[in-house]
Amino acid sequence: MTYIQEILETVKRKNPGELEFHQAVQEVLESLEPVIEKHPEYKKAKILERIVEPERAITFRVAWMDDKGEVQVNRGYRVQFNSAIGPYKGGLRFHPSVNFGVLKFLAFEQIFKNSLTTLPIGGGKGGSDFDPKGKSDAEIMRFCQSFMTELSKYIGPDTDVPAGDIGVGAREIGYLFGQYKRLKNEYTGVLTGKGLKWGGSLIRPEATGYGCVYFAQEMLATRYETFEGKICVVSGSGNVAQYTVEKLNELGAKVVTLSDSNGYIYDPEGIGPEKLEFVKELKNVRRGRISEYAEKYGVGYFEGQKPWNVKCDCAFPSATQNELGSEDAQALVNNGCMLVSEGANMPTVPEGVDIFLNAKILYGPGKAANAGGVATSALEMSQNSMRLSWTREEVDEKLKQIMKSIHKSAYEASKEYGHPGNYVLGANIAGFKKVADAMIEQGLI
Numbered sequence: 274m275t276y277i278q279e280i281l282e283t284v285k286r287k288n289p290g291e292l293e294f295h296q297a298v299q300e301v302l303e304s305l306e307p308v309i310e311k312h313p314e315y316k317k318a319k320i321l322e323r324i325v326e327p328e329r330a331i332t333f334r335v336a337w338m339d340d341k342g343e344v345q346v347n348r349g350y351r352v353q354f355n356s357a358i359g360p361y362k363g364g365l366r367f368h369p370s371v372n373f374g375v376l377k378f379l380a381f382e383q384i385f386k387n388s389l390t391t392l393p394i395g396g397g398k399g400g401s402d403f404d405p406k407g408k409s410d411a412e413i414m415r416f417c418q419s420f421m422t423e424l425s426k427y428i429g430p431d432t433d434v435p436a437g438d439i440g441v442g443a444r445e446i447g448y449l450f451g452q453y454k455r456l457k458n459e460y461t462g463v464l465t466g467k468g469l470k471w472g473g474s475l476i477r478p479e480a481t482g483y484g485c486v487y488f489a490q491e492m493l494a495t496r497y498e499t500f501e502g503k504i505c506v507v508s509g510s511g512n513v514a515q516y517t518v519e520k521l522n523e524l525g526a527k528v529v530t531l532s533d534s535n536g537y538i539y540d541p542e543g544i545g546p547e548k549l550e551f552v553k554e555l556k557n558v559r560r561g562r563i564s565e566y567a568e569k570y571g572v573g574y575f576e577g578q579k580p581w582n583v584k585c586d587c588a589f590p591s592a593t594q595n596e597l598g599s600e601d602a603q604a605l606v607n608n609g610c611m612l613v614s615e616g617a618n619m620p621t622v623p624e625g626v627d628i629f630l631n632a633k634i635l636y637g638p639g640k641a642a643n644a645g646g647v648a649t650s651a652l653e654m655s656q657n658s659m660r661l662s663w664t665r666e667e668v669d670e671k672l673k674q675i676m677k678s679i680h681k682s683a684y685e686a687s688k689e690y691g692h693p694g695n696y697v698l699g700a701n702i703a704g705f706k707k708v709a710d711a712m713i714e715q716g717l718i
């Protein structure tokens with residue numbers, strides 16, 4: 274057994290049943306094999322053995338009352354994985370599928386993603402198995418207040434700064450922030466993704482989707498290509514999907530699909546700006562299903578299916594982990610897809626990633642392609658500390674430059690290690706080195 278395999282076996286033994294966590298660790302460790310060979314100091318300091326163990330993982334009871342006056346109980350979590358280069362930073366996910374395995378995979382990915390942004394932020398993630406679907410605003414507020422009452426003991430603007438993820442958007446961040454302020458009697462940047470009137474940053478809502486498209490633009494440029502006239506397939510219809518579509522429209526592409534957990538819509542005419550406004554209102558205000566788009570515009574709706582069989586030039590998985598299987602990956606390649614840029618975290622199964630890499634299409638893994646969201650969160654933290662606000666143009670320009678720099682460092686690392694254009698390898702290596710060096714310099718902790 275190799276050194277890397279031994280560590281992986283230990284991770285599996287110590288974290289039984291946490292399949293998503295095993296998957297994320299395996300991908301990163303396999304990429305790091307040549308780095309460990311080149312840098313014996315990492316092996317001596319047992320960096321890999323340490324980096325796969327969270328610094329702290331908290332679970333807590335969240336009791337709240339529903340509109341009928343009945344008591345409900347959920348489980349809350351925060352995984353504080355690595356603080357070598359900055360305070361823990363990463364979103365909160367409210368979804369019934371949330372458990373330690375899912376949050377540990379997300380927090381682990383966040384370590385390398387946050388390092389790639391070049392900004393001083395460590396890796397964390399949290400959430401709850403609470404299902405916001407079908408809940409009233411009052412129920413969401415009571416849940417958020419109870420959740421924050423416990424979480425507030427472990428976070429702070431210089432310790433751990435949560436944000437949104439699946440099921441946590443502007444509304445939830447508002448209720449969480451209000452409760453933190455009430456408990457601590459202080460007005461600090463303890464969360465990002467805040468409302469613009471009370472400490473939020475312009476462009477943060479757009480940042481993950483826009484950033485994912487900027488990263489894709491950089492990949493396309495290596496082949497002297499642009500988005501003009503490209504047919505694009507997007508999955509999901511939440512925050513990341515919406516702003517991915519918005520930026521693709523601006524750049525002259527045509528987006529033909531969106532989805533939710535019930536199915537996908539196919540609009541061959543393209544989801545232009547006006548139709549996108551309908552989606553935003555449908556999903557962010559009325560909180561309805563994407564099938565309503567098909568009814569309104571008279572296009573196809575495919576219940577229980579994913580959009581990966583639709584012929585396209587570029588694909589943007591923007592819903593959830595492992596939403597793109599190996600058959601889906603093969604279908605995309607067979608249909609001539611030349612680029613996949615991941616808005617979601619780990620949306621492609623490992624066999625699918627291999628299919629993309631072997632086919633030599635442009636493949637941007639989530640930890641590089643979707644890093645614009647957390648990078649802009651770090652810009653929100655900077656603005657909060659300085660007590661000022663940058664303009665929309667300033668933040669957007671910084672986001673563009675950060676995505677360019679992430680692309681450059683991932684590309685250069687892939688070249689240095691003999692696989693130019695393999696962004697999986699490049700992102701893992703470039704993200705790892707800064708954290709590993711910081712861990713060594715800070716001693717045995």
Ligand SMILES: NC(=O)C1=CN([C@@H]2O[C@H](COP(=O)(O)OP(=O)(O)OC[C@H]3O[C@@H](n4cnc5c(N)ncnc54)[C@H](O)[C@@H]3O)[C@@H](O)[C@H]2O)C=CC1
Pocket residue numbers: 437438439440441442481509510511512513514532533534535591592593594596616617618643644646647
């Ligand atoms: N919001 C952010 O800034 C960032 C989000 N991400 C990732 O992007 C992805 C989407 O997140 P958001 O758009 O923020 O969440 P959201 O809650 O706004 O939207 C989630 C979307 O995914 C769909 N979805 C959720 N679970 C699904 C399932 N099991 N099957 C099919 N569809 C499903 C939902 O229907 C919805 O359209 C997640 O993987 C998240 O971790 C990554 C980086 C930053």
Ligand SMILES: O=C(O)CCC(=O)C(=O)O
Pocket residue numbers: 362363364365386434435436437438465618643644646647648650
């Ligand atoms: O903005 C943040 O802090 C969190 C973003 C996030 O959860 C992610 O990058 O997956």
